[in-house]
Every structure is written in structure tokens, then in C-alpha cells.
Amino acid sequence: MLTLDTPDFPNAFDDALKARAKSKLSYRGKLLLPGEDAAIVVTPDTLHTFLNGEPVSAEHPLAMKAAAFEAEIRRSAERDLIRHRQIVVIGRWHAGDRDPKDFEPYVTRKIGRNGTMRSYRYRYRIFPCDGLGSGEGYTMSFDNGADGASAHKALAAFTRRITAPEGLSERAIIALDLPRGVVWCPATGASFPILVSEWTASAAATQDDTSGKHTAPTA
Numbered sequence: 566m567l568t569l570d571t572p573d574f575p576n577a578f579d580d581a582l583k584a585r586a587k588s589k590l591s592y593r594g595k596l597l598l599p600g601e602d603a604a605i606v607v608t609p610d611t612l613h614t615f616l617n618g619e620p621v622s623a624e625h626p627l628a629m630k631a632a633a634f635e636a637e638i639r640r641s642a643e644r645d646l647i648r649h650r651q652i653v654v655i656g657r658w659h660a661g662d663r664d665p666k667d668f669e670p671y672v673t674r675k676i677g678r679n680g681t682m683r684s685y686r687y688r689y690r691i692f693p694c695d696g697l698g699s700g701e702g703y704t705m706s707f708d709n710g711a712d713g714a715s716a717h718k719a720l721a722a723f724t725r726r727i728t729a730p731e732g733l734s735e736r737a738i739i740a741l742d743l744p745r746g747v748v749w750c751p752a753t754g755a756s757f758p759i760l761v762s763e764w765t766a767s768a769a770a771t772q773d774d775t776s777g778k779h780t781a782p783t784a
Contacts, residue, residue, distance in 0.1 A: 566653060566674060566676075566682065567602070567604040567606070567615045567618045567653065567655065568602040568604070568617065568618050568655065569597075569602050569655055569656075569657075569671065569672065569748070569761040570602075570761065571758065571759055571760050571761045573758070574713065574716075574717050574758050574759075574760045575712075575713030575714050575716075575717050576713060577713070577757075577758035578712070578713035578716050578717070578757060578758055579712055579713040581754065581756045581757045581758065582711075582712065582713070582757075584756065585754055585756065585757075588753075589706055589707070589708065589753070590706065590707045590711070590751070590753055590754050590757065591704055591705065591706040591707070591751075591752045591753050592704065592705050592706075592707075592720065592749045592750065592751055592752060592757075592760075593686075593701070593703065593704050593749070593750055593751075593752040594701070594703035594704070594705070594720075594723075594724070594727070594747040594748065594749045594750075595671065595700045595701045595703070595747065595748050595750075596700035596701075596727070596728070596744040596746075596747060597657065597671065597744055597745070597746035597747055597748050597761065597763055598657045598659040598669050598700075598744055599657070599659060599660075599742055599743070599744065599745065600657040600658050600659030600660065600666075600669075601616050601617050601657065601658045601659075602616070602617050602618070602655065602656075602657065602658075603615065603616055603627055603655070603656055603657060603658040603668055604618075604653055604654065604655045604656075605631045605638065605653070605654045605668075606651060606652075606653050607638055607639065607642055607646070607651070607652050607653075607654075608646070608650060608651050608652075609646055612631060612632070612635055612638070614627045614628040614631045616658060626664075626665075626666055627658055627666070627668060630667075630668055631668075634691055634692060637690075637691045637692075638654075638689075638691055641689040641690060641691050642689065645675055648677070648678075649675045649676055649677050649678065650676055650677065650678045651675075651676040652673065652674070652675055652676075653673070653674040653675075653676070654670050654672075654673055654687065654689070654691075655670070655671060655672045655673075655674065656668055656669045656670035656671045656672070656687070657669045657671070660742060668692070669694075670687040670689070670691075670692070670695070671686075671687055671748045671761075672684050672685070672686065672687055672748065672750075672759060672761075673685045673686070673687050673688070673689065684758070684759050685750075685755075685759075686748075686750035686759070700744070703723070703727060703747060704752065705719065705720060705723055705749070707719070716760075717760065720747075720749050720760050720762055721762045721764075723747075724746060724747040724749075724762040724763070724764065725764055727747060728743070728744050728745050728746065728747065728764070729745070729764070735766050735767060738766075739766055745763055745764050745765075745766070746761065746762055746763025746764065747762055747763075748760075748761050748762075749761075749762060
């Protein structure tokens with residue numbers, strides 16, 4: 566719930582497909598920045614922050630950023646908090662342009678009072694860059710023959726083509742700290758699941774030429 570993992574995509578896609586009238590389905594993608602999974606959890610009474618699923622202290626820069634924008638967070642989530650017990654904004658804690666680290670939101674998870682959870686593309690207007698559409702503009706459509714496994718395979722392949730274009734090596738992508746993933750959200754068919762697709766660099770691409778040691782790729 567507190568990370569961008571979407572392991573159940575194929576099964577969730579198939580379940581949504583059974584309940585959907587036959588019509589064209591499309592997904593829209595946004596580039597996923599390298600970094601740590603970060604979550605801001607808001608309830609009517611509390612505000613908490615997490616990195617990679619673990620809570621952070623009030624002195625952590627992510628917690629301080631959330632606290633600085635608490636009024637905007639509560640204003641944006643006000644209507645949702647009437648119908649839900651908890652709202653979770655999930656994104657990436659990544660290297661920023663002006664600050665050493667910054668928060669980029671991707672997904673909003675809404676937890677109902679009965680415990681049910683649904684995920685949506687992030688649409689709030691909380692932070693200064695929200696609504697600018699940076700990293701967006703990718704789409705993929707599926708016909709009636711698509712199932713969860715084929716949709717997952719197609720979106721993962723498209724992610725790879727977008728983030729690892731021909732002529733740009735894995736080593737260069739890692740050295741430049743470029744995106745290696747895309748967050749895919751349904752543009753039509755709101756009941757369909759979100760897919761976070763991110764490829765892992767090969768061992769050769771993460772090897773340090775001078776020492777022979779390997780550097781773990783950024784999550």
C-alpha cells in the first residue's frame with residue numbers, strides 16, 4: 566500500500582475485463598523518476614510519511630516537505646476524506662533541480678471505511694509542479710483480445726522502448742540518472758489497474774570499470 570509495487574496487475578486486469586462491456590481500452594503513461602518510493606498518508610487527524618514502506622522521522626526532509634504542504638494536502642483531499650478513512654499519495658523521492666531531494670507524486674490510493682482500497686492516477690493540485698504534465702504523453706491501446714498477461718507484456722516492452730532508446734546504453738542511462746520506468750494508468754476504464762513498469766539494469770551496466778565492483782541500480 567505504501568510503495569509503487571503493482572504485482573497483481575495481470576489478475577486485476579482480467580477481473581476488470583470480465584465486468585467491462587466490450588470496447589477499446591487505453592492506458593496513458595508518465596515517466597517514473599529514479600529514486601526511493603515515498604508515501605504521504607493523510608487521515609482526518611494525522612499526517613505520516615514513509616520511504617520504501619518504512620516511516621521516517623519528523624526531521625526527515627520528506628516529512629518536513631509534507632508538513633510544509635499540509636494545508637494544501639488537506640484542502641485537496643477534503644472531499645475524499647469525507648468518504649474514505651485514509652488517503653495515500655505515493656511517488657518518488659528523487660534528486661531535485663533546486664533541492665537535493667524532491668517528491669514527485671504518481672498514484673493516489675483511497676482506503677474506504679470498510680478497508681477496501683482503490684488506486685487512481687494522481688490528480689490533486691498540491692505541489693508547485695502539479696498539473697504541468699511533465700513526463701507524460703505516452704499512450705497504448707488494447708483491443709478486445711487483450712488479457713492481463715498480454716497487456717503487462719506489451720506495456721513493459723513499450724516502457725523499455727521509451728526509457729532505453731536505441732543508441733543509448735544502459736550504462737549511460739544509469740550514469741545520467743535517467744528514468745527507467747513508466748507509470749501506466751487507465752485512460753479509459755476506471756476499474757482497470759495501474760501498472761508501474763520499471764526495468765532493472767544488467768550487471769554489466771552497473772559495473773565500475775575502475776574497481777571491478779558492481780553498483781546496485783537505483784530503485
